[in-house]
Amino acid sequence: MxxxxxxxxxxxxxxxSPGPDPMWETLLSAHVVNQRSGAVLLGTWRERVLSGLPPAARMLLRLTPPRGYSPDFLTPATGTDDFEAGLDAVLSTPRARLRHDMSELARGHKPRVWMRDLADGSAPALRGLGVAMRSYYELAVAPYWxxxxxxxxxxxxxxxxxxxxxxxxxxxxxxxxxxxxxxxxxxxxxxxxxxxxxxxxxxxxxxxxxxxxxxxxxxxxxxxxxxxxxIVRRHAGTERGLETRSDGGRQLTALLGRTRAAVLRALGTGATTSELAQRLEISPASASEHATVLRNAGLIASGRDRNTVIHALTPLGQTLLDSCVGRVPAPTSATAGDLA
Known part of the structure; x- marks a missing residue:
C-alpha cells in the first residue's frame, strides 16, 4: 500500500494536470511494450510498435522494465505538454541524479557498459538516450497523441x-x-x-x-x-485511434449546419447531455443525437461518470471550434430545420 x-x-x-504528460506517457507506454506474457491491453498498438521499433529505441526499453523500478529522471516535472521540452529536461539531469537512479536500476545485477556511461553523465551516452527517446516517441506516442x-x-x-x-x-x-x-x-x-x-x-x-x-x-x-x-477505460471511442485507423471524412460532412456548430461551442468547457440541452434549448434526445454525430466524427469524446454522461472536445474538435468562434453564432433555440 x-x-x-x-x-x-x-x-x-x-x-x-492540465493534460497528459508526454514524458510519463512515453515511459508508461514503454512498460506496456515490455510486457512479455498474459493478455495485454492495447495489444494491437503494442504489436504495431514492436514491428516498427528502430534499434536505437531499444535503449529506452532497457531502462523501463514492465515491473519494478524505472529511473525517476526519465519523467521530470517540466510542467509542459511539449515532448522536446521534456526531453531537454531529461538530458539536463544533474550527474548526481543520474548516478543515483542508474544505481537503483542496476541493483542486484551487473549493469551494461552504456548504463555505467549514462550514470557518469557522459555526453555520448546522453546523446544516445536522446536519440532513443525521440525515436521511440515518434513511433509509439506522437502519432496517437x-x-x-x-x-x-x-x-x-x-x-x-x-x-x-x-x-x-x-x-x-x-x-x-x-x-x-x-x-x-x-x-x-x-x-x-x-x-x-x-x-x-x-x-x-x-x-x-x-x-x-x-x-x-x-x-x-x-x-x-x-x-x-x-483513466477509466469505458469512454466511447477512446481506444479507436490506437487500435484502428479510419477515415472520418464522410462523418465530418454531417457537421455542416448551424446547430451542430453551436453544440461544439457549448462543449468548450465540457457538459452533460442534459446541460447541453439546456444551454441550446433543445430536447435531451436531440442533444444526444448531435453528440453521437460529433463523437463518430472524432470531434468529441463521451464517458460515463456514475449516472451521468459527460461530453468533452477532442483536439480535433477544439481545432474546429477555434475556427468557428466569432463566425457561427449559437442559436437561442433550435428549429426543425436546424436539426436536419
Missing part, C-alpha cells in the same frame, strides 16, 4: 466536475477504484509498501492513458510529489 499523508496545506495545494489527449481530457473533465461538486476531498475519494481517501491519508493499492509525507508540498495528480495497471508515483519521496492514475 502506498500512503500519502496530507496536512491542511497539502489539501489546499492538490492540483490536477490526439487520441491520448482526448481520452485523458475526458477523464479530467469528470475529475474536475467532482472537484466542483464536492471539493478536494470528494475528488480524492472518487479518483480511482484503487485509491481510497480517509482524512488525512490517501491510500493507493500497490505492491509497494511506502509512506510519503507531503509536508506542505501538495500533490500533482496526473490522469494517464498508458498507465494500465496500478497508479504510480516517483520512487524518490524527496522529489515533487506526483500521482499518476489510469
Amino acid at each position: 502506498l500512503r500519502f499523508h496530507f496536512t491542511a496545506d497539502d489539501l489546499a495545494r492538490v492540483r490536477i 490526439g487520441d491520448v489527449r482526448a481520452a485523458v481530457d475526458l477523464d479530467r473533465a469528470a475529475r474536475t466536475r467532482a472537484w466542483l461538486e464536492g471539493g478536494t476531498e470528494h475528488a480524492l475519494r472518487t479518483l480511482h477504484p484503487t485509491i481510497q481517501w480517509q482524512h488525512p491519508v490517501l491510500s493507493v493499492s500497490t505492491t509497494a509498501d511506502r509512506d510519503v509525507d507531503l509536508a506542505g508540498r501538495g500533490l500533482l495528480i496526473v490522469p494517464s492513458y498508458f498507465c494500465v495497471r496500478a497508479p504510480i508515483t516517483l520512487a524518490d519521496a524527496d522529489l515533487p510529489p506526483v500521482l499518476l492514475y489510469p
Whole structure:
C-alpha cells in the first residue's frame, strides 16, 4: 500500500494536470511494450510498435522494465505538454541524479557498459538516450497523441466536475477504484509498501492513458510529489485511434449546419447531455443525437461518470471550434430545420 499523508496545506495545494504528460506517457507506454506474457491491453498498438521499433529505441526499453523500478529522471516535472521540452529536461539531469537512479536500476545485477556511461553523465551516452527517446516517441506516442489527449481530457473533465461538486476531498475519494481517501491519508493499492509525507508540498495528480495497471508515483519521496492514475477505460471511442485507423471524412460532412456548430461551442468547457440541452434549448434526445454525430466524427469524446454522461472536445474538435468562434453564432433555440 502506498500512503500519502496530507496536512491542511497539502489539501489546499492538490492540483490536477492540465493534460497528459508526454514524458510519463512515453515511459508508461514503454512498460506496456515490455510486457512479455498474459493478455495485454492495447495489444494491437503494442504489436504495431514492436514491428516498427528502430534499434536505437531499444535503449529506452532497457531502462523501463514492465515491473519494478524505472529511473525517476526519465519523467521530470517540466510542467509542459511539449515532448522536446521534456526531453531537454531529461538530458539536463544533474550527474548526481543520474548516478543515483542508474544505481537503483542496476541493483542486484551487473549493469551494461552504456548504463555505467549514462550514470557518469557522459555526453555520448546522453546523446544516445536522446536519440532513443525521440525515436521511440515518434513511433509509439506522437502519432496517437490526439487520441491520448482526448481520452485523458475526458477523464479530467469528470475529475474536475467532482472537484466542483464536492471539493478536494470528494475528488480524492472518487479518483480511482484503487485509491481510497480517509482524512488525512490517501491510500493507493500497490505492491509497494511506502509512506510519503507531503509536508506542505501538495500533490500533482496526473490522469494517464498508458498507465494500465496500478497508479504510480516517483520512487524518490524527496522529489515533487506526483500521482499518476489510469483513466477509466469505458469512454466511447477512446481506444479507436490506437487500435484502428479510419477515415472520418464522410462523418465530418454531417457537421455542416448551424446547430451542430453551436453544440461544439457549448462543449468548450465540457457538459452533460442534459446541460447541453439546456444551454441550446433543445430536447435531451436531440442533444444526444448531435453528440453521437460529433463523437463518430472524432470531434468529441463521451464517458460515463456514475449516472451521468459527460461530453468533452477532442483536439480535433477544439481545432474546429477555434475556427468557428466569432463566425457561427449559437442559436437561442433550435428549429426543425436546424436539426436536419
